[in-house]
Amino acid sequence: GFCGWPCAVNLADQNHDVVTVDNLSRRKIDVDLEVESLTPIVSIGERLKVWESIGGKPMRFIHMDIAHQYQRLLDLIIEEKPDSIVHFAEQRAAPYSMKSSATKRYTVDNNVNGTHNLLAAIVESGQDIHVVHLGTMGVYGYGSHRGATIPEGYLKVEVPQPDGSRFEEEILHPASPGSVYHMTKTLD
Helix, strand or coil: CCCHHHHHHHHHHCCCCCEEEECCHHHHHHHHHCCCCCCCCCCHHHHHHHHHHCCCCCCEEEECCCCCCHHHHHHHHHHHCCCEEEECCCCCCHHHHCCCHHHHHHHHHHHHHHHHHHHHHHHHHCCCCEEEECCCHHHHCHHHHCCCCCCCCEEEEEEECCCCCEEEEEEECCCCCCCHHHHHHHHC
């Protein structure tokens, strides 16, 4: 997809064994938005053939919807025993996530269930797999920070108590997602 293909090519070029899994939803979303990619996108089959024809290490492709095909995903993880999974299987467009009730529901279903299924399948497989996941700074709500450095992870805060005492606590940096898409990333 949008980020997955260049990543897969880069990993294969570094001699990693690559299996790509995709539900191929990007083209449907582009049709729904009535837009075309600025970069021409050929089918995954054609891209794989061209990659191999120029001497690239062969990659495998599996058409799967990880948000809805849990058992198939679990079986794949058990069979392949990957060292790492690069997870780009989320609907990528904030505008699409806000277009209609259907696109909002698809974004939540695809992004939240896909990530949850991946993590649950890794745990259920019993394997020690490193996950790399694409994120977005939009979950923090850019406008509210007035140019301040956005902390990563936990933020130390002082919590005042009714008796005047205070205690320090580490909390996750407050999120302020501006779209359904960014909300799904916050849930990740």
